[in-house]
Amino acid sequence: MGGLILLANSAAQADQTSIFEPASPPAESIRTLAILVFVITLFIFFVVEGVLFYSIWRFRRHARDGNAANTPQTADPTDHVTEPPQVYGSKPIEVAWTAAPALIVFVLVLVTTRTLWEIKPDTPAPAAGDNALYVTVIGHQWWWEFRYTSYNGQPLDFITANELHVPASEDGTPRPIYLRLESADVVHSFWVPRLAGKIDLIPGVSNSLWFQTQEQGLFLGQCAEYCGTQHAGMLLRVVVDSPQDFEAWLANESKPAVDDPAVAQGKAAFLSESCINCHRVRGTPADGTYAPDLTHLMSRQTLASGLVANDRKNLRKWIDNPHDIKEGCLMPAFGLSADKLDLIVDYLATLK
Amino acid sequence: MAVAEQQHEAATLAARPSWTAVLHEWATTVDHKKIGIMYILMGTVFLVIAGSQAVAMRWQLVYARHDFLSPDVFNQLFTMHGTTMVFFVGMPMIIGMANYVVPLSIGARDMAFPRLNALGFWVTLFGGLLVYFSYATGGAPAIGWFAYAPLTTKTFARSAATDFWALGLIVSGIGSIAAGVNFVATIATLRAPGMTFRKIPFYTWTILWTSVQLLIAIPPLTAALIMVMADRELGAHFFDPQNNGSAVLWQHLFWFFGHPEVYILILPIFGIVSEVIPVFSRKVLFGYEFMAAATMAIAFISLGVWAHHMFAIGMSRTLDMYFAAASLLVSIPTGIKFFNWLATMYGGRITMASPMLFCMGFLSMFLIGGLTGIMLALAPFDLQLSDSYFVVGHFHWVLIGGTIFGLFAGFHYWYPKATGRMLSERLAKWQFWLLLIGFFLTFGPMHISGMLGMPRRIFTYEADRGWELWNQLSTIGAFIQAPSFAIFVFNLFWSLRHGKPAGDDPWDAYTLEWATPSPPPSYNFDTQPVVYSRRPLWDLKHPDDPDWQYE
Numbered sequence: 001m002g003g004l005i006l007l008a009n010s011a012a013q014a015d016q017t018s019i020f021e022p023a024s025p026p027a028e029s030i031r032t033l034a035i036l037v038f039v040i041t042l043f044i045f046f047v048v049e050g051v052l053f054y055s056i057w058r059f060r061r062h063a064r065d066g067n068a069a070n071t072p073q074t075a076d077p078t079d080h081v082t083e084p085p086q087v088y089g090s091k092p093i094e095v096a097w098t099a100a101p102a103l104i105v106f107v108l109v110l111v112t113t114r115t116l117w118e119i120k121p122d123t124p125a126p127a128a129g130d131n132a133l134y135v136t137v138i139g140h141q142w143w144w145e146f147r148y149t150s151y152n153g154q155p156l157d158f159i160t161a162n163e164l165h166v167p168a169s170e171d172g173t174p175r176p177i178y179l180r181l182e183s184a185d186v187v188h189s190f191w192v193p194r195l196a197g198k199i200d201l202i203p204g205v206s207n208s209l210w211f212q213t214q215e216q217g218l219f220l221g222q223c224a225e226y227c228g229t230q231h232a233g234m235l236l237r238v239v240v241d242s243p244q245d246f247e248a249w250l251a252n253e254s255k256p257a258v259d260d261p262a263v264a265q266g267k268a269a270f271l272s273e274s275c276i277n278c279h280r281v282r283g284t285p286a287d288g289t290y291a292p293d294l295t296h297l298m299s300r301q302t303l304a305s306g307l308v309a310n311d312r313k314n315l316r317k318w319i320d321n322p323h324d325i326k327e328g329c330l331m332p333a334f335g336l337s338a339d340k341l342d343l344i345v346d347y348l349a350t351l352k
Numbered sequence: 353m354a355v356a357e358q359q360h361e362a363a364t365l366a367a368r369p370s371w372t373a374v375l376h377e378w379a380t381t382v383d384h385k386k387i388g389i390m391y392i393l394m395g396t397v398f399l400v401i402a403g404s405q406a407v408a409m410r411w412q413l414v415y416a417r418h419d420f421l422s423p424d425v426f427n428q429l430f431t432m433h434g435t436t437m438v439f440f441v442g443m444p445m446i447i448g449m450a451n452y453v454v455p456l457s458i459g460a461r462d463m464a465f466p467r468l469n470a471l472g473f474w475v476t477l478f479g480g481l482l483v484y485f486s487y488a489t490g491g492a493p494a495i496g497w498f499a500y501a502p503l504t505t506k507t508f509a510r511s512a513a514t515d516f517w518a519l520g521l522i523v524s525g526i527g528s529i530a531a532g533v534n535f536v537a538t539i540a541t542l543r544a545p546g547m548t549f550r551k552i553p554f555y556t557w558t559i560l561w562t563s564v565q566l567l568i569a570i571p572p573l574t575a576a577l578i579m580v581m582a583d584r585e586l587g588a589h590f591f592d593p594q595n596n597g598s599a600v601l602w603q604h605l606f607w608f609f610g611h612p613e614v615y616i617l618i619l620p621i622f623g624i625v626s627e628v629i630p631v632f633s634r635k636v637l638f639g640y641e642f643m644a645a646a647t648m649a650i651a652f653i654s655l656g657v658w659a660h661h662m663f664a665i666g667m668s669r670t671l672d673m674y675f676a677a678a679s680l681l682v683s684i685p686t687g688i689k690f691f692n693w694l695a696t697m698y699g700g701r702i703t704m705a706s707p708m709l710f711c712m713g714f715l716s717m718f719l720i721g722g723l724t725g726i727m728l729a730l731a732p733f734d735l736q737l738s739d740s741y742f743v744v745g746h747f748h749w750v751l752i753g754g755t756i757f758g759l760f761a762g763f764h765y766w767y768p769k770a771t772g773r774m775l776s777e778r779l780a781k782w783q784f785w786l787l788l789i790g791f792f793l794t795f796g797p798m799h800i801s802g803m804l805g806m807p808r809r810i811f812t813y814e815a816d817r818g819w820e821l822w823n824q825l826s827t828i829g830a831f832i833q834a835p836s837f838a839i840f841v842f843n844l845f846w847s848l849r850h851g852k853p854a855g856d857d858p859w860d861a862y863t864l865e866w867a868t869p870s871p872p873p874s875y876n877f878d879t880q881p882v883v884y885s886r887r888p889l890w891d892l893k894h895p896d897d898p899d900w901q902y903e
Contacts, residue, residue: 197735
């Protein structure tokens with residue numbers, strides 16, 4: 001865990017969300033296309049601006065030429081000798097500069113098509129030994145729910161939130177990640193720029209997204225479609241683990257919650273409050289589905305969908321009044337007494 | 353001309369009518385010129401409001417996790433900023449300017465339906481007021497200007513603010529449709545003798561196609577807004593996925609309006625530029641027929657590209673490819689226009705007066721907006737850029753670098769006609785350079801922050817993302833732009849009294865509106881002008897070398 005946080009800190013630099021630092025095939029394909037279109041548009045830019053500025057420089061009328069004021073007042077019919085030759089147009093020239101952009105458009109359509117088929121493959125069905133991870137992502141105001149459904153052909157059945165753990169690919173062993181994207185309320189968008197382009201999570205629609213990467217570590221992103229008050233606070237973290245670490249993580253997440261008798265009082269306090277209407281802790285009566293699953297809360301690095309580090313202090317502050325951390329979020333402040341707060345935090349801190 | 357000036361002087365010396373008489377005159381007028389001016393004044397007032405909203409948002413974003421504005425207030429601000437700028441600044445200014453110029457440029461006495469024209473203005477204004485009435489419910493709607501379902505349902509937008517927003521847009525949509533009908537009828541039926549469809553001044557030609565787009569694009573929006581109202585107030589479930597409604601349907605309906613809307617805001621600008629560049633280059637517009645055909649092509653192609661706003665909704669690869677290809681097609685007629693403008697300047701004698709200066713700003717900046725548009729049209733690249741700050745940079749580049757620069761060219765060009773006074777050139781130069789620099793600094797860095805992964809519409813951002821610098825540059829840019837707009841508004845009013853007298857035809861121009869006094873009498877022309885070519889005034893001034901010999 002400590003190693004992960006260290007890794008997270010070292011990854012925290014300016015390029016961590018740049019679309020020009022791709023770490024996954026779809027993001028790489030898009031970068032290639034982007035560079036091609038940059039070259040083409042820069043060429044057009046320099047040609048057109050060049051002609052524009054040349055024309056201004058070459059054909060500008062100066063004060064010494066007379067009539068240079070902004071009010072020429074040359075309504076004198078005899079003055080037309082100073083007018084330049086009138087050129088009404090030219091069919092061959094028009095055809096030429098219709099054809100040139102048409103040619104560029106044709107090339108761009110071809111590369112667009114090729115890239116589309118590269119980055120949007122059909123999602124295969126899970127099969128034994130496919131090394132593929134299948135996760136259903138559900139957007140909520142303003143957090144992410146991850147339902148793990150299958151890895152390497154083995155069905156999985158647990159839910160976590162806000163931090164997506166995936167296995168790294170290795171040379172010769174790709175470990176593709178296939179996401180199925182849905183929404184519980186409004187439209188959201190899943191965007192981790194270094195891994196893939198964004199795809200919306202739309203209520204009533206099921207979308208898909210594919211990526212895979214050999215680079216281990218933390219990949220940042222956030223919701224990209226305006227989804228209400230805390231759209232800005234709907235941050236997204238993808239943790240790419242080594243295959244061994246990932247399998248260990250899977251094994252832990254698949255287990256029900258830790259039941260530590262030392263915090264039995266805290267557990268009772270938790271279960272007696274309305275926490276359980278919205279939150280789930282697997283293995284206890286808490287079975288809410290409206291808010292993040294807390295079964296392995298302490299295996300996550302952050303709280304409030306990536307806004308603050310997940311430590312005791314922040315956890316207590318969050319439960320006391322979530323709006324101090326995430327103004328407008330849907331969890332209310334319950335006005336718990338300090339004692340009760342401590343008890344509940346004691347309990348939650350054991351949910352590793 | 354001299355006579356006209358004397359009349360003007362005499363009019364100003366005469367006893368001033370009481371303010372109630374003036375108010376009554378303007379409130380009841382059906383004169384296309386007065387209505388045009390009221391549209392533009394309305395646009396100016398809303399420009400100041402929406403501009404202030406933009407500055408407030410830029411200040412919120414100057415630091416990571418800055419807390420100048422609360423998230424809800426910020427979300428309301430960008431909703432109102434977008435709605436206001438598109439519907440109550442851009443469209444009134446476009447329609448107002450056309451209202452003033454089109455009848456004059458075709459030698460007509462007024463629009464075809466003067467009362468409908470007045471109705472159109474007043475409902476547009478009341479639509480704007482209705483949208484702002486939403487503040488009376490405790491806050492504006494926080495749904496974004498494209499109001500994606502189901503954020504607009506009662507579940508997520510509980511107050512009546514969203515109802516006021518939808519009602520306001522329905523009402524102002526009636527105004528836009530009225531204007532579209534009126535322009536089409538006016539241009540089709542009231543042209544001066546001899547002015548065949550092939551001899552229409554280019555600005556008027558673009559207004560014709562803009563009107564066609566208004567008539568095709570606004571009704572789907574109105575219908576969709578009525579569906580929103582039905583969802584909210586009558587328990588319909590058009591856009592409610594919980595009850596088998598479709599959230600995606602709204603996006604299709606909205607962008608079927610929204611994309612032509614972009615061209616409604618830019619085609620008239622193409623028209624302005626196509627009038628100004630020839631006059632200030634002392635040449636005829638190069639390739640009028642190709643320009644005219646390109647205008648029609650843009651008007652039609654733009655009706656079939658709407659889903660390029662929606663690549664991220666997960667369409668099939670085939671649909672992605674179609675919408676990418678169709679969107680790229682728009683660049684062909686747009687390219688034709690650019691090359692023809694450059695060819696018009698080439699070999700001319702260019703005077704860099706304020707209208708031309710703004711046209712040059714338009715050409716150099718709109719080009720960049722067009723090129724970033726090509727990037728966005730490529731569906732795969734768009735999956736990275738869509739809904740990022742890159743898009744915010746792109747469309748402001750098109751709407752300010754395109755629409756606003758072009759509108760300013762038009763204002764500086766026709767202001768002398770409308771008022772009889774010249775705008776101050778000195779102030780115009782300040783306005784231009786402050787706008788150019790401020791605009792570059794505001795929206796240039798947005799392209800970079802977008803490519804660094806910054807989504808749009810976030811009220812704050814994390815410090816470790818590397819976005820702070822780019823946001824600070826944007827904010828500085830906003831504070832450079834703001835005085836430019838202030839100078840413009842000041843110039844409008846200052847020059848009314850202190851500007852140099854303009855005379856009938858200060859720019860030595862080509863089209864009919866310059867053949868009548870400035871400001872024109874309420875009946876526009878003493879005698880019906882007769883037209884033989886696209887440049888009737890050129891023919892008058894050059895009887896030995898008239899245009900009709902070559903067209």
